[in-house]
Amino acid sequence: MSPRCRPRWRAWRAGWPNVPEPERPPTPLPGGIRVRRARLDDAAALAQIMGHPWVAPQLLQPPLVNEEAWKARLAETLAPGKSDLLLVAEVQRDGDRWAVVGNAGLHPASAAVRRRHVMGLGISVLPDVQRRGVGRALMQALCDYADRWGQVLRIELAVYTDNVAAIALYRGFGFEVEGCHRGYALRDGEYVDALAMARLHPHPPRIGSSEGA
């Protein structure tokens, strides 16, 4: 572990640094937030969100994402028999028109039988509606699915060490820092470190646990 990386992830494990407060209080979205499964016709919206210049650098997306690439990816991910869960969040724009502004997914972490209980997580929200509850709504839906329906015992992810917003969001849902990947990905010409974070099912269900209830 590099001297640069070690203190940072140790500090995160200890709960430091404090997450900065937003410059202005978050304003609620007037019509609320709807979360639903993604559809093939969400390709354009997903390309817009994941390709946004303020969002893409925080992900592992290749640059120049386009709608066609997302159509192909959605067709693969949403095919029958796949265990991926891909959700989108909609809010009201221009009056009462609902528009997709965020997405989140759980994807099998490995093809190995012995890691069937593990899924990887990804999430992104358009910058103009960030810090208004969209990410939280998506995370809540993903964790509910994982805990109550999806047979998921461990959710894992990697997040760049400078992504304060995402790290705070994950910590709020019980994710803990497990380590630091050095030089995890190339981002705009620079190799950047990422924290390994994971959340274990808080109360794994057991067969027979509801007897006598």
Ligand SMILES: CC(C)(COP(=O)(O)OP(=O)(O)OC[C@H]1O[C@@H](n2cnc3c(N)ncnc32)[C@H](O)[C@@H]1OP(=O)(O)O)[C@@H](O)C(=O)NCCC(=O)NCCS
């Ligand atoms: C991370 C991300 C998904 C959060 O989505 P969001 O809709 O802004 O999040 P919410 O408004 O629901 O905020 C939920 C919590 O996350 C944390 N959070 C979100 N934005 C934050 C910020 N700018 N600074 C500090 N904490 C932040 C807070 O704990 C917040 O709770 P609070 O508002 O009660 O304090 C969003 O910033 C994003 O899409 N970033 C770019 C893509 C990305 O980084 N994806 C993750 C890759 S690992």
